Amino acid sequence: MDAIVKKFPAGDGDNRPTQAEAEEAVRTLLRWAGDDINREGLLDTPKRVAKAYKELFSGYELDAEEALGRTFEDVGGYDDIVLVKDIPFFSHCEHHMVPIIGKAHVAYLPDGKVLGLSKIARVVEIFGRRLQTQETMTAQVSGAIDDALHPRGVAVMIEAEHMCMSMRGIQKQGSTTITTAFKGAFKTEPHEQVRFMTLIRGRG
Ligand SMILES: Nc1nc2c(ncn2[C@@H]2O[C@H](COP(=O)(O)OP(=O)(O)OP(=O)(O)O)[C@@H](O)[C@H]2O)c(=O)[nH]1
Numbered sequence: 001m002d003a004i005v006k007k008f009p010a011g012d013g014d015n016r017p018t019q020a021e022a023e024e025a026v027r028t029l030l031r032w033a034g035d036d037i038n039r040e041g042l043l044d045t046p047k048r049v050a051k052a053y054k055e056l057f058s059g060y061e062l063d064a065e066e067a068l069g070r071t072f073e074d075v076g077g078y079d080d081i082v083l084v085k086d087i088p089f090f091s092h093c094e095h096h097m098v099p100i101i102g103k104a105h106v107a108y109l110p111d112g113k114v115l116g117l118s119k120i121a122r123v124v125e126i127f128g129r130r131l132q133t134q135e136t137m138t139a140q141v142s143g144a145i146d147d148a149l150h151p152r153g154v155a156v157m158i159e160a161e162h163m164c165m166s167m168r169g170i171q172k173q174g175s176t177t178i179t180t181a182f183k184g185a186f187k188t189e190p191h192e193q194v195r196f197m198t199l200i201r202g203r204g
C-alpha cells in the first residue's frame with residue numbers, strides 16, 4: 001500500500017522534467033492535434049497547460065498519511081457510523097489521460113478515534129488528482145483511512161463518468177461506473193453494508 005499512498009509514487013520526483021521540457025511536450029501534442037503552435041492564441045498555451053497540470057495532478061505532491069495524521073478522541077463515546085457522502089471529485093484516467101468526473105461516499109465505524117471530516121474529502125482529492133483507475137482510487141481511499149484510523153470498518157463507494165467512454169471510443173454518454181470497497185464490519189456484517197447503502201441513497 002505504501003508505494004501508492006506516499007508522495008511521488010513513480011519515484012522521488014527527482015527526475016521530473018523541467019518546465020521548458022513540459023512546455024515543449026505540449027507543443028508536440030498541439031502539432032499532433034493538427035494546430036499551428038505559432039498562432040497567437042496558442043503562444044501561451046504550453047505555459048498554461050504546464051501550470052494546469054500542476055493543479056490537476058497536485059495529488060502527487062501530497063501524502064494521505066500526513067493529511068490524516070490528526071485524529072480526535074473526545075467525541076462523547078460516539079461509536080456509530082460516520083459517513084461523508086456526495087464528495088465531488090475530478091480525476092484523470094491513466095489509460096487516456098482524460099477526465100473522470102464523479103462522487104465519492106466514504107464511511108467508517110470509529111473505534112475510539114475519529115477524523116476531521118474535511119480530511120476525508122482531502123483524501124479523495126489527494127488520490128483524485130493523480131492518474132487513476134476507479135478501482136485503484138477506491139482501494140486507495142479505503143486503505144488510507146484504514147491505515148490512519150484502524151476503525152472497526154471502512155466503506156467507500158465511488159460513482160463516476162469516464163470521459164474516455166463518453167467523448168471518444170465507445171461514446172456512451174451518461175453511463176456511470178460504481179466501485180465499492182468494504183473493510184472490517186462493513187465486509188463481515190451484511191446489515192452494516194445495507195445501512196451504508198441506505199444512507200447513501202436516502203435523500204432527506
Ligand atoms: N477497469 C477500468 N477501466 C478503465 C478505467 N478508465 C478507463 N478504462 C478502460 O480502459 C480500457 C483501455 O482499453 P484499451 O483497449 O487498452 O484502449 P482503447 O483502445 O483506447 O479502448 P477503448 O476505450 O475501448 O477505445 C478501456 O476499456 C477503458 O474504458 C477505469 O477506471 N477502470
Ligand SMILES: [Zn+2]
Binds near residue numbers: 097
Ligand atoms: Zn480512459
